[in-house]
Amino acid sequence: MEFLETSVDKFVFRVARDYRYNDADVWAKREGARVRIGLTDFLQQKSGDVAFVNLKEIGTELGVNDELAALETIKVDLVIPAPLAGKIVAVNDALADHPELVNSDCYGAGWLVEIEPANIADYDALLDAETYLPQMQARAELEREK
Amino acid sequence: MTMETFDLAILGGGPGGYVAALHAAQLGARVVLIEKARVGGTCLNVGCIPTKALHASAEFYRDARVKSAALGVDIPNAVVNWAQMQKHKQDTVDQLVRGVEQLLSAKKVTLWRGEGRFLSPHRLQVVGASETRQVEAPRIIIATGAASAALPVPGANFSGVITSTEALSLERVPEKLVIVGAGVIGIEFASLYRALGAQVTVLEMLPRILVGTDEELARRLLQLLRRAGIDIQLNVQVLAIEESQPLTVRYSDAKGEHTAPGDYVLVATGRVPVTRGTGIDTLGIAMNRRAIAVNERMETNVEGVYAIGDVIGGWMLAHVASAEGKVAAENALGKAGAIDYRAVPNCVYSMPELASVGMTEADARAAQIPIKVGKFPFSANARALSFRETDGLVKIVAHAETDVILGMHILGPRATDLIAEGALAVQAGVNAREVGHLIHAHPTLPEAVMEAALDVTGEMIHYQRVRVGA
Numbered sequence: 001m002e003f004l005e006t007s008v009d010k011f012v013f014r015v016a017r018d019y020r021y022n023d024a025d026v027w028a029k030r031e032g033a034r035v036r037i038g039l040t041d042f043l044q045q046k047s048g049d050v051a052f053v054n055l056k057e058i059g060t061e062l063g064v065n066d067e068l069a070a071l072e073t074i075k076v077d078l079v080i081p082a083p084l085a086g087k088i089v090a091v092n093d094a095l096a097d098h099p100e101l102v103n104s105d106c107y108g109a110g111w112l113v114e115i116e117p118a119n120i121a122d123y124d125a126l127l128d129a130e131t132y133l134p135q136m137q138a139r140a141e142l143e144r145e146k
Numbered sequence: 147m148t149m150e151t152f153d154l155a156i157l158g159g160g161p162g163g164y165v166a167a168l169h170a171a172q173l174g175a176r177v178v179l180i181e182k183a184r185v186g187g188t189c190l191n192v193g194c195i196p197t198k199a200l201h202a203s204a205e206f207y208r209d210a211r212v213k214s215a216a217l218g219v220d221i222p223n224a225v226v227n228w229a230q231m232q233k234h235k236q237d238t239v240d241q242l243v244r245g246v247e248q249l250l251s252a253k254k255v256t257l258w259r260g261e262g263r264f265l266s267p268h269r270l271q272v273v274g275a276s277e278t279r280q281v282e283a284p285r286i287i288i289a290t291g292a293a294s295a296a297l298p299v300p301g302a303n304f305s306g307v308i309t310s311t312e313a314l315s316l317e318r319v320p321e322k323l324v325i326v327g328a329g330v331i332g333i334e335f336a337s338l339y340r341a342l343g344a345q346v347t348v349l350e351m352l353p354r355i356l357v358g359t360d361e362e363l364a365r366r367l368l369q370l371l372r373r374a375g376i377d378i379q380l381n382v383q384v385l386a387i388e389e390s391q392p393l394t395v396r397y398s399d400a401k402g403e404h405t406a407p408g409d410y411v412l413v414a415t416g417r418v419p420v421t422r423g424t425g426i427d428t429l430g431i432a433m434n435r436r437a438i439a440v441n442e443r444m445e446t447n448v449e450g451v452y453a454i455g456d457v458i459g460g461w462m463l464a465h466v467a468s469a470e471g472k473v474a475a476e477n478a479l480g481k482a483g484a485i486d487y488r489a490v491p492n493c494v495y496s497m498p499e500l501a502s503v504g505m506t507e508a509d510a511r512a513a514q515i516p517i518k519v520g521k522f523p524f525s526a527n528a529r530a531l532s533f534r535e536t537d538g539l540v541k542i543v544a545h546a547e548t549d550v551i552l553g554m555h556i557l558g559p560r561a562t563d564l565i566a567e568g569a570l571a572v573q574a575g576v577n578a579r580e581v582g583h584l585i586h587a588h589p590t591l592p593e594a595v596m597e598a599a600l601d602v603t604g605e606m607i608h609y610q611r612v613r614v615g616a
C-alpha cells in the first residue's frame with residue numbers, strides 16, 4: 001500500500017493512494033463488484049481509542065450518509081455515514097474481538113464493512129487521495145486551533 | 147400415625163415456599179412447611195447463593211491477576227485456593243440456611259422434614275427419616291421447584307457429565323470444561339471457571355446467547371466473553387459424548403462435525419418443574435406442558451390448591467418465586483392479591499454482569515409501541531473508570547411520546563445492583579426526564595443510569611453522539 005503523508009504539529013496523517021474518500025473522512029476501496037469502507041487515519045486519530053464497534057448487519061440497505069456503523073470511544077459515540085449507497089454484503093468480524101484494529105490498521109485489517117454499491121459510478125465520484133489530502137489537512141489544522 | 151391439622155400446608159421450602167410460610171405466619175395462620183432436604187431450596191443450597199459465593203472468589207482472583215497491577219497493588223503470584231473457595235461457598239450457604247430456619251421458628255412455622263405426597267387435595271402424607279405423618283389443611287401451596295433437564299444424546303450418562311449442582315463442588319478447577327447451553331446458568335459457569343483459569347467451550351443450539359435479554363447487549367457480552375478467552379459456538383448441535391480422557395463432545399454446525407474436549411461436560415439446557423412422585427398427578431391439576439397452570443392469584447384449577455415458583459414455569463427466578471409465595475399466602479388466607487410481572491429484574495452474573503427489567507427494544511417492536519432509546523457507556527462514567535471496569539453500557543427503552551420508561555438493560559460493573567432503579571422506574575411508570583433530573587451522587591455507577599435517561603430526552607451531558615462529517 002502506498003501513502004501520501006502530511007503533518008500537522010507533531011501528528012502525521014497518512015492517506016492511502018489507491019483509495020477514495022468523502023468529506024467525512026471515511027474511505028472507500030473498490031474490490032471487484034464490492035466496495036470496502038473504513039475510517040481514515042485522520043478520523044481514527046481524532047476519535048481516540050475505539051472500545052467497541054457496532055456494525056449494521058449484512059443485508060442492510062444504505063442510502064448515502066445513512067449510519068453504517070457506530071464506534072464507541074472513551075470520548076464519543078461516533079456514527080459513521082455511508083460514503084455511497086448500497087447493500088452491506090460483508091462485515092469485519094475481527095473487530096468484535098479486536099476493535100483496536102480500527103486505530104492500529106485503519107486502511108487494512110481495521111476495515112468496517114463491504115457494500116455492493118447501488119451504482120458503481122458513485123464510487124468514481126468520490127474524492128481521490130490527491131484531492132482529499134489538502135481538504136483533510138485543512139480540517140486537521142482547524143482541529144488544532146480548537 | 148400422627149395426623150395434624152393446619153390452616154395452611156406448603157410443600158417445598160425453597161424461596162417460594164419458605165417466604166409463603168413466613169408471610170402466612172405474619173398474617174396469623176398456623177402453617178406447616180414440608181421440606182425433604184434443606185430449607186432454602188435450590189436457591190440457597192445449590193443455586194443463587196453458592197454460585198455467587200464462588201463468583202466473588204473468582205472475580206477477586208481475576209482482579210488480582212489482571213487488574214491489581216494497574217491499580218498499583220502488586221500481587222505477584224495470586225493462587226487459587228480451591229478448598230478455601232469451597233469452604234467460603236459452604237459457609238455462606240450454611241449461614242443463610244440457618245438464618246431461614248431461625249426465621250421460621252421465630253415466626254412459629256412448623257417445619258416437617260420429609261418427602262410430602264398428596265393423598266387428596268387437602269391431605270398430604272409426609273415420609274420423614276423416623277416417622278410418617280399426615281397433615282390436613284384447607285389450603286395447600288405447591289412449591290416443589292425444578293430440576294436440571296437431561297441432555298438427550300448418547301453418552302450423557304457418563305460420569306463427568308454433570309449438572310449445575312455437581313459443578314458447584316468439583317474436586318478441583320477443571321483444566322477443560324465443556325458447557326452445553328448458553329442460558330443464564332451456562333454463561334455464569336463459563337465466566338466463573340474461565341476466571342479461575344479453565345479452558346471453557348460453550349455449545350449453544352441457537353444463534354445467540356441468553357435468549358430473552360436485549361439483543362444488542364447480549365451480542366456485546368458475547369464479544370466480551372470471547373475476548374476473555376471463552377470459546378462460544380452458536381448454531382451447533384451436540385451429537386454425542388464419548389468416553390475418553392478427557393471426555394470428547396461431538397457436535398455439528400453448518401460447516402460439519404467438530405469435537406471439544408472436557409474433563410467435565412456441564413449440561414445447562416434448562417430446568418424442568420418437579421411434579422413426579424408428589425401425587426400431584428392424582429389431583430386432576432391442569433398443566434401447562436410440564437408446569438402447573440395457575441392464574442394471577444396463584445390458584446390451580448383445584449379448589450384450595452395453589453402453586454408458586456419454578457414448578458409453575460415462567461420466570462424461574464428466586465425473587466419471583468418469593469413474590470408469588472406472598473400472593474399465594476394472601477389469597478389462601480382470604481386476602482385478595484394478584485401477581486404483577488411488569489417489573490421483574492433478571493440478572494446474569496457473568497463477567498461483566500448483565501441485568502434487565504421490563505421491555506426490550508424487540509418486545510416493544512412486537513407490541514407495536516413507539517419507542518426512544520437512550521444509552522450511556524461505562525467508559526464515560528468516572529466511577530467505572532476508577533474501578534477499571536469500563537466495558538458495557540446502560541440502555542433505556544422509553545415510550546416515544548411520553549418518555550415513560552418501559553425497560554432498562556445494563557451490561558457492566560454491578561449491573562445486577564444497578565437494575566433496582568430500573569425496576570422502580572418501570573413499576574412506578576416514571577419517565578426518563580424524572581430519572582435524568584433526579585440528583586444522583588457523584589461519582590457513582592448510577593450516574594450512568596441518569597445519563598442514559600438524559601439521552602432519551604436529548605439532554606445527555608457527559609457523552610456525545612457525533613455524526614462524522616456533520
Ligand SMILES: Cc1cc2nc3c(=O)[nH]c(=O)nc-3n(C[C@H](O)[C@H](O)[C@H](O)COP(=O)(O)OP(=O)(O)OC[C@H]3O[C@@H](n4cnc5c(N)ncnc54)[C@H](O)[C@@H]3O)c2cc1C
Nearest residue numbers: 158160162182187188189193194262291455456462463464
Ligand atoms: C445454578 C443455579 C443458579 C441460580 N441462580 C439464580 C440467581 O442468581 N437468581 C435467581 O433469582 N435465581 C437463580 N436460580 C433459580 C432459583 O434457584 C430458583 O428460581 C428458585 O430456587 C425457585 O424457588 P422455588 O421455591 O420455586 O423452588 P426450589 O428452590 O427448587 O425449592 C423447592 C424445594 O422443594 C423441595 N421439595 C420438592 N419436592 C418435595 C416433596 N415432594 N416433599 C418435600 N419437599 C420437596 C425441594 O427439596 C426444594 O428444597 C438459580 C438456579 C440454579 C440451578
